[in-house]
Amino acid sequence: MRETVNESPVPFRGGGFRPIPVRGAGLGLFVLLILLIEWGTRAGWISKLTLPRPSDVAATLAQLYKTGLLWEHMVPSLTRLAVGSALGITAGIGIGVLIGLFSLIRAGLIPLVAALFPIPKIALLPLFVIWFGIDEGSKYALIAFGTFTPTVVSTYGAVDNVDRTLIRMGQSFGLKWWSIVRKIVLPGALPGILSGLRISLSIGIILLVAAEMLGAQHGIGAYILEAGSLYDLERLFAGVVILSALGVLTSTLIGLAEKRLLVWRN
Amino acid sequence: MDLRIENLTHRYGGMAVLSDIDLTIPEGRIVCIVGPSGCGKSTLLRMIGGLERADEGTVLQQGTPPAGCLNPLTYVFQDFALLPWRNVAGNIALVLEDHGLPRNDQHRIIADVLARTSLTDFARALPRQLSGGMKQRVAIARALAVNPAVMLLDEPLSALDAQTRELLMDDLVQLWTRQPFTAVYVTHNLAEAVRLGHRIVVLSRRPGKIREIVEIDMPLQDRHAGDDTLDAHQAHLWQLMRQEAEAADKELANA
Ligand SMILES: Nc1ncnc2c1ncn2[C@@H]1O[C@H](COP(=O)(O)OP(=O)(O)OP(=O)(O)O)[C@@H](O)[C@H]1O
Ligand SMILES: [Mg+2]
DSSP: OOOOOOOOOOOOOOOOSSOOOOTTHHHHHHHHHHHHHHHHHHHTSSOTTTOOOHHHHHHHHHHHHHHTHHHHHHHHHHHHHHHHHHHHHHHHHHHHHHHHHOHHHHHHHHHHHHHHTTSOGGGGHHHHHHHHOTTHHHHHHHHHHHHHHHHHHHHHHHHHTSOHHHHHHHHHTTOOHHHHIIIIIHHHHHHHHHHHHHHHHHHHHHHHHHHHHTSOSSSHHHHHHHHHHTTOHHHHHHHHHHHHHHHHHHHHHHHHHHHHHTTTOO | OEEEEEEEEEEETTEEEEEEEEEEEOTTOEEEEEOOTTSSHHHHHHHHTTSSOOSEEEEEEESOOOTTOSOSEEEEOTTOOOOTTSOHHHHHHHTTGGGTOOHHHHHHHHHHHHHHTTOGGGTTOOGGGSOHHHHHHHHHHHHHHTOOSEEEEESTTTTSOHHHHHHHHHHHHHHHHHSOOEEEEEOSOHHHHHHHOSEEEEEOSSSBOEEEEEEOOSOGGGOOTTOHHHHHHHHHHHHHHHHHHHHHHHSOTTO
């Protein structure tokens, strides 16, 4: 007969430390916060001077849309962001790839980029105004310059991280230099370049607003500045909401690009 | 085409890695190179294929590569080295695209090597969908596609489990029997060496020198696991390697 001994299941000790996607949690928290503020401003424990009422902000946004003012501000802003960041990102990827491929260019440019990176680009706006004119030119330049440096850094990092054994393989099969760059280095660097673009574009949006605050008739930055100087919190926040939406939009676009271009990843 | 290696000597920094290697790789044979860890086998293979320059000595090609040869010295790597963003057929196409072949020829070559490695059904699969054994089959197919004069294999089966390794060894034997190729095959595994090698070169511990060259005459297709002659050869090789491996194991790095 078997002796009866103490039996207990082995306690589970694994699990955790691995983020798993939870659907709707982000949206839920967001909605909860809005409702809380709405309630606070209505009940009076958040004063009108602290935060605007979310429903008023929504009404202001609707108003903006109806009067057509929204597009009057959005179109110049989006144009500036598109032109400026297209210039900066194109140059950044080009220079970044060159740094990744050529030792001489790397040795010369990395210290220069490191010196340029921490400069608050906004501080250079007066200079840009002199170089590129008070109109759109200086704004394009500011955004281009601001997106350029982070793109360079993430691009050459991505090129450096391309699996060397794949490059050796290409050489061992006698592939031409240009084939190795085009078929091995660039696709291998693409994931790193795309994730770098997320940061570059966010910086682009920050600089867009900064440039518009310092001298523009139209644009979201100008709109926010005007609202702020009148202490019109509803309009101020309506502008901020538009900016956040812009940020979410660019990040979604990059996410889509990653999905399409990087199907080969797990 | 034969390969002749003459007086090859190499050091990294002050550390001698290869010393006075003299070796001939005859056409149509598989030469296995065995030796303890760190004795310079991979280094030797890189020099044979022209991926690295030796301090002293030369590697000579004797004769001309076979007709239709696109890349005389062709590697198969331990970690497969497949492009993850190209499917199986695309990975093979990669090594054909730079040669200005007409599209039809490319397709014909790809279909042929896929058939020879039983990969036809996987032509559209991405590397991440394949098991290790399948990935190495793709790498072998890619090497065959350029019709090499000499195949250079650096521990091609080391990343695979024992069963898969057996299967792939059979595949290699079959490929060779149907159409003999020349190969330098670096391995740690003595069982692989006696199954696949017509000639087995035993290197000493670092700096790698040739300790002995063992010839095995038995035809590849007659070699099976558990064969007495092969076991005797393997035991002999192990005896040669054992002392070297022990001594190498006890050496301090950079001492
Ligand atoms: N590029 C390099 N620079 C400096 N030292 C190197 C380099 N490559 C290899 N070595 C050293 O040279 C020695 C021989 O290396 P190699 O990779 O050729 O040995 P191996 O016989 O292939 O070893 P293993 O059996 O572990 O694959 C090792 O001690 C290694 O650390
Ligand atoms: Mg090795």
